[in-house]
Amino acid sequence: MIEKNISEILKGYRDADMVKRVIHEIHQRVTQPWAIMEICGGQTHAIMQYGLDQLLPDEIELIHGPGCPVCVTALELIDQALWIADQNDVIFTSFGDMLRVPGSKGDLFSARASGRQVRVVYSPLDAVRIAQENPVKQVVFFAIGFETTAPANVMAVLQAEKLGLDNFSILPANVLVPPAMHAILGSPNNRVQGFLAAGHVCAVMGYWEYPTIAQKYNTPIVVTGFEPLDLVNGILRTIKLLEESRIEVENAYPRAVTFDGNQAAQSLIKKVFQPVDRKWRGIGSIPNSGYGLTKAYMHYDASNRFNSGDIKTEESKICIAGEVLRGLKKPSECPAFGTLCTPQSPLGAPMVSSEGACAAYYRYGRKSS
Amino acid sequence: MTANETTPIEMQGPSCPIPHHHTETVVIGHGSGGQMTQDLIRNIFQSQLGNAFLLEGNDAARIPLEQLNGEIAVSTDSHVVSPMFFPGGDIGRLAICGTVNDVSMLGAIPRFITAGFIIEEGFAMDSLKNIVNSMAQACNEAGVQIVAGDTKVVEKGSVDGLFINTAGLGMIPAGRKIGGQYAKPGDAVLISGTLGDHGIAILQARGDLGFESQILSDVAPLNNMIERLLDEIPEVHVLRDPTRGGLATTLKEIACQSQVSIRLQEESIPIKPDVNIACELLGFDPLYIANEGKVIIILPDHSSEKALEILHNSPYGTNAMRIGEIFQEDPGQVLLETVFGSTRMLDLLAGEILPRIC
Numbered sequence: 156m157i158e159k160n161i162s163e164i165l166k167g168y169r170d171a172d173m174v175k176r177v178i179h180e181i182h183q184r185v186t187q188p189w190a191i192m193e194i195c196g197g198q199t200h201a202i203m204q205y206g207l208d209q210l211l212p213d214e215i216e217l218i219h220g221p222g223c224p225v226c227v228t229a230l231e232l233i234d235q236a237l238w239i240a241d242q243n244d245v246i247f248t249s250f251g252d253m254l255r256v257p258g259s260k261g262d263l264f265s266a267r268a269s270g271r272q273v274r275v276v277y278s279p280l281d282a283v284r285i286a287q288e289n290p291v292k293q294v295v296f297f298a299i300g301f302e303t304t305a306p307a308n309v310m311a312v313l314q315a316e317k318l319g320l321d322n323f324s325i326l327p328a329n330v331l332v333p334p335a336m337h338a339i340l341g342s343p344n345n346r347v348q349g350f351l352a353a354g355h356v357c358a359v360m361g362y363w364e365y366p367t368i369a370q371k372y373n374t375p376i377v378v379t380g381f382e383p384l385d386l387v388n389g390i391l392r393t394i395k396l397l398e399e400s401r402i403e404v405e406n407a408y409p410r411a412v413t414f415d416g417n418q419a420a421q422s423l424i425k426k427v428f429q430p431v432d433r434k435w436r437g438i439g440s441i442p443n444s445g446y447g448l449t450k451a452y453m454h455y456d457a458s459n460r461f462n463s464g465d466i467k468t469e470e471s472k473i474c475i476a477g478e479v480l481r482g483l484k485k486p487s488e489c490p491a492f493g494t495l496c497t498p499q500s501p502l503g504a505p506m507v508s509s510e511g512a513c514a515a516y517y518r519y520g521r522k523s524s
Numbered sequence: 525m526t527a528n529e530t531t532p533i534e535m536q537g538p539s540c541p542i543p544h545h546h547t548e549t550v551v552i553g554h555g556s557g558g559q560m561t562q563d564l565i566r567n568i569f570q571s572q573l574g575n576a577f578l579l580e581g582n583d584a585a586r587i588p589l590e591q592l593n594g595e596i597a598v599s600t601d602s603h604v605v606s607p608m609f610f611p612g613g614d615i616g617r618l619a620i621c622g623t624v625n626d627v628s629m630l631g632a633i634p635r636f637i638t639a640g641f642i643i644e645e646g647f648a649m650d651s652l653k654n655i656v657n658s659m660a661q662a663c664n665e666a667g668v669q670i671v672a673g674d675t676k677v678v679e680k681g682s683v684d685g686l687f688i689n690t691a692g693l694g695m696i697p698a699g700r701k702i703g704g705q706y707a708k709p710g711d712a713v714l715i716s717g718t719l720g721d722h723g724i725a726i727l728q729a730r731g732d733l734g735f736e737s738q739i740l741s742d743v744a745p746l747n748n749m750i751e752r753l754l755d756e757i758p759e760v761h762v763l764r765d766p767t768r769g770g771l772a773t774t775l776k777e778i779a780c781q782s783q784v785s786i787r788l789q790e791e792s793i794p795i796k797p798d799v800n801i802a803c804e805l806l807g808f809d810p811l812y813i814a815n816e817g818k819v820i821i822i823l824p825d826h827s828s829e830k831a832l833e834i835l836h837n838s839p840y841g842t843n844a845m846r847i848g849e850i851f852q853e854d855p856g857q858v859l860l861e862t863v864f865g866s867t868r869m870l871d872l873l874a875g876e877i878l879p880r881i882c
Contacts, residue, residue: 171865175865178864205864206864207866
């Protein structure tokens with residue numbers, strides 16, 4: 156019954172006539188060129204999957220933001236993960252996407268192929284279960300993601316505490332959206348004039364942080380969902396704000412997002428995580444843009460448990476992932492795109508993840524555009 | 525100490541240990557080639573798969589050539605699916621159906637199958653029996669015979685339970701020319717039913733979904749349906765089963781082989797709501813998920829309605845649809861027209877979505 160309801164609900168947000176009507180209105184409203192960033196990689200993929208960018212007026216340029224957690228996870232962290240996975244008696248667990256992200260030397264897939272225990276999990280709680288079932292092994296979960304995955308990562312730590320597991324730890328790698336928006340909009344070569352805020356991040360965190368950002372950088376922000384109708388509606392509302400010179404924050408995803416967000420989730424996050432400076436791959440260090448463990452939960456931090464020492468990192472020399480992630484270049488402008496760099500043999504993380512901009516361009520056939 | 529003072533030996537009866545009878549699990553001895561192997565072959569394989577060819581008991585099957593008319597089609601496949609039992613089937617049914625379908629995709633009538641079993645020691649004899657029974661049933665349904673087989677038992681840990689390698693042999697009736705290289709501009713593309721059922725059923729059976737669903741694998745032998753189709757419509761150009769890599773990958777291969785482009789209409793592609801939802805939640809594209817009981821049919825468009833009628837009358841084709849057309853320009857491309865009027869390109873599946881699905 157529930158399944159039927161889900162598919163009925165989704166149908167409404169994929170209604171071709173409704174989408175076309177909104178697209179038509181966008182065409183009527185636009186009078187000049189606008190550059191809008193969708194920050195979330197899930198939105199980038201939906202736009203490509205449904206080909207929505209092809210339907211927009213030429214005046215609107217969509218800039219793809221750094222909203223793919225796999226892509227922005229710092230090379231140092233990936234190398235550290237590879238180092239931990241290479242230790243004896245460790246079961247390293249991760250979401251599937253992370254396995255193919257290239258570190259300085261090799262990836263987690265090659266670690267697995269060489270006999271190391273690397274397992275794909277669909278939820279951080281699966282990693283806790285693995286720790287329970289393997290008491291003589293150290294089980295480490297690679298806790299990546301934006302604010303969206305933070306509650307689940309927190310739950311894994313709390314569950315491990317509740318079960319008294321001393322063989323479970325996480326490698327904290329969560330990143331936060333608002334500091335990244337500050338970094339993008341405050342950068343001297345910023346071209347973004349309007350923002351589609353990531354609906355699922357806002358479902359957890361609310362959007363109370365956004366009015367300050369909008370005012371500070373003179374940039375309207377519209378909280379936007381992920382279905383075709385959500386996306387075109389978010390774009391339409393951003394265009395209206397831009398055309399009317401209104402610097403405001405609007406919520407175009409009210410079925411999932413409130414101003415304050417999910418209070419229960421936020422208070423759990425506060426208990427276990429605290430903001431720390433974090434390095435973003437291709438972008439650099441952004442102050443207070445990641446979650447580390449609070450003092451009370453520090454002993455669940457894998458980087459304390461395993462001393463990997465100094466790790467020397469080395470990025471590909473051709474890959475322009477940094478510029479793609481900052482919205483300065485399109486994936487297809489990269490000399491390696493589709494030739495040296497493909498999802499089968501990626502040079503940079505955005506070609507790997509299902510939310511990466513390069514992978515979206517490749518998969519949905521934007522090779523030459 | 526004299527001989528008389530020797531402590532008498534306490535006789536405890538004959539001490540030669542009676543060997544255990546290994547009837548519940550497969551042990552290394554079952555692969556020795558000796559008595560235990562013979563017992564295994566007789567009790568598990570010949571009893572369920574027996575036919576005149578197999579019962580001859582020679583090193584190879586003797587197949588009279590009169591049974592073959594025209595060309596023969598030969599195919600081989602290895603089956604390593606995990607878990608071995610899944611909703612809608614098991615590794616045995618999969619091994620037979622997969623091989624039957626591969627041979628059928630040339631328009632051949634599958635006749636004979638060989639099966640090699642690589643078994644991990646300790647494998648439950650009951651499970652083996654059930655798997656072989658499924659093979660027997662699938663053979664029956666498809667009208668094929670297993671004419672040669674082999675059994676190896678390997679040490680614990682060398683394989684995961686049971687792997688089956690098969691070969692299939694079929695006859696291609698004179699005049700049939702079917703293959704991935706024969707798609708022509710103006711042809712229509714049909715699919716025999718809903719997509720992604722097998723891959724999602726396997727994922728669910730592994731307990732990886734984290735939620736319950738009732739999705740059954742579509743694993744089925746398609747040769748009877750295909751034979752009816754070819755009987756009525758001999759001018760079919762391409763038959764291909766979209767297994768690993770799914771519809772998108774298979775069509776991309778055909779587009780490259782035939783040097784044509786393929787345009788699909790998204791709204792006509794049949795996908796079960798459950799499969800769609802599972803894909804939504806897990807971030808998969810159903811067009812890239814494996815099928816084990818579906819066939820892509822490419823044929824002159826004027827025959828597509830008649831073909832659909834034949835498919836709809838078969839138990840494995842009730843949801844058949846016409847999903848696209850073949851064009852001359854942009855050879856090698858597969859384009860999907862969305863309901864919104866935009867298009868997107870479909871490419872080969874990159875890397876692995878789900879390992880060991882077949």
